[in-house]
Amino acid sequence: MGLRDRGVEIKTPDQIARMRVAGLLVGRTLEVLREAVRPGVSTADLDAIAERHIRDGGGTPSFLGYGDPPFPASICASVNDQVVHGIPGPRVLEPGDVVSIDCGAIVDGWHGDAAITVAVGETRPDVLELMRVTEESMWAGFAAARLGGRVTDISHAVEQHVRSQPHPSGGTWGIVEEFTGHGIGTAMHQPPNVPNYGRAGRGPKLERGLALAVEPMVTLGSKHPVLDDDEWTVLSEDGSWAAHFEHTFTLTPDGPWILTAVDGGRSRLAELGLPYGGD
Incomplete structure (x- = not known):
C-alpha cells in the first residue's frame, strides 16, 4: 500500500513551489507579528495585523472559520500557560509574558502553517530556556x-x-502528546500525524513531495493539556508556562526545505551542518 492509498498527499515539484508561496507569506507575517509584540498590545491587535498582512499578500487566513465551533480569528495567540489555540481578544500583553503565535495562510489553494513563541520584553530565565529547548x-x-x-x-x-x-x-519537561504535527497541502491538516515523541522507524516513509508541519509543544511542568470553556484554548493542566514552535517543510534530494522560513531554513540548517534543499 502506497502513501496515496493512505490519504497522504504527494505533491509535484510545481505544487511544492506553490506551497512555498503560501509558506513565505506565513513566514513574513510572523516576522511582522514578532516586531509588533510589546507590552500594551492586545492579542486582538496582533490578530488584526496578521489578517491585514495575509490579505494584502494575496492570501486568506487558514484559521478563520476553521473547525467546529468555527475558530473566530486569523491567528492563534496563546499566552503563558495557554499551550495552543488561544483565541485573540482584549487580553493585553504585559512585561514578562510570552505569547505563542500560530499562523496559517492559503494562497491559490495551498496552505502554509508555522508558529513562534515570543517574549514580551524581558521574561524569566526558565521561560527563555523553555523557548530555546522547544525551538531547537x-x-x-x-x-x-x-x-x-x-x-x-x-x-x-x-x-x-x-x-x-x-x-x-x-x-521534567512536559512534551504535550495530545496535539501533533501533521501533513499539509491542499488542506491545513492532512495525514500523516507527526507526534513529538516515540520510537524512530515507524509511520509512513518520507518521500519527495510529502509536506509536513512539525510543531513541538513543551511546558515547564505537566504534559497534560486541558480545554478551556471557549472550546478552543488549550492550557497546561498545572498552570505551567508553555512554548510552541512550528514550520512547514519538505524534503528534496538535496536536503530539507523549510517552506515557511523566509530564507527557506538556509541559515539555521547551515549552523547544524545540514544541506539546504531549497531553490
Missing part, C-alpha cells in the same frame, strides 16, 4: 528527516532533544 527540538526533527526514512524519525529526534536538555528547576 523542532530543528532536531528536521535534521533527522531523510528521504526513505520514516515519519517517527522526526518524532524521536524531537523528544530526544528535549529530554537531553537540563530542566531549569531539576524537574
Whole structure:
C-alpha cells in the first residue's frame, strides 16, 4: 500500500513551489507579528495585523472559520500557560509574558502553517530556556528527516532533544502528546500525524513531495493539556508556562526545505551542518 492509498498527499515539484508561496507569506507575517509584540498590545491587535498582512499578500487566513465551533480569528495567540489555540481578544500583553503565535495562510489553494513563541520584553530565565529547548527540538526533527526514512524519525529526534536538555528547576519537561504535527497541502491538516515523541522507524516513509508541519509543544511542568470553556484554548493542566514552535517543510534530494522560513531554513540548517534543499 502506497502513501496515496493512505490519504497522504504527494505533491509535484510545481505544487511544492506553490506551497512555498503560501509558506513565505506565513513566514513574513510572523516576522511582522514578532516586531509588533510589546507590552500594551492586545492579542486582538496582533490578530488584526496578521489578517491585514495575509490579505494584502494575496492570501486568506487558514484559521478563520476553521473547525467546529468555527475558530473566530486569523491567528492563534496563546499566552503563558495557554499551550495552543488561544483565541485573540482584549487580553493585553504585559512585561514578562510570552505569547505563542500560530499562523496559517492559503494562497491559490495551498496552505502554509508555522508558529513562534515570543517574549514580551524581558521574561524569566526558565521561560527563555523553555523557548530555546522547544525551538531547537523542532530543528532536531528536521535534521533527522531523510528521504526513505520514516515519519517517527522526526518524532524521536524531537523528544530526544528535549529530554537531553537540563530542566531549569531539576524537574521534567512536559512534551504535550495530545496535539501533533501533521501533513499539509491542499488542506491545513492532512495525514500523516507527526507526534513529538516515540520510537524512530515507524509511520509512513518520507518521500519527495510529502509536506509536513512539525510543531513541538513543551511546558515547564505537566504534559497534560486541558480545554478551556471557549472550546478552543488549550492550557497546561498545572498552570505551567508553555512554548510552541512550528514550520512547514519538505524534503528534496538535496536536503530539507523549510517552506515557511523566509530564507527557506538556509541559515539555521547551515549552523547544524545540514544541506539546504531549497531553490
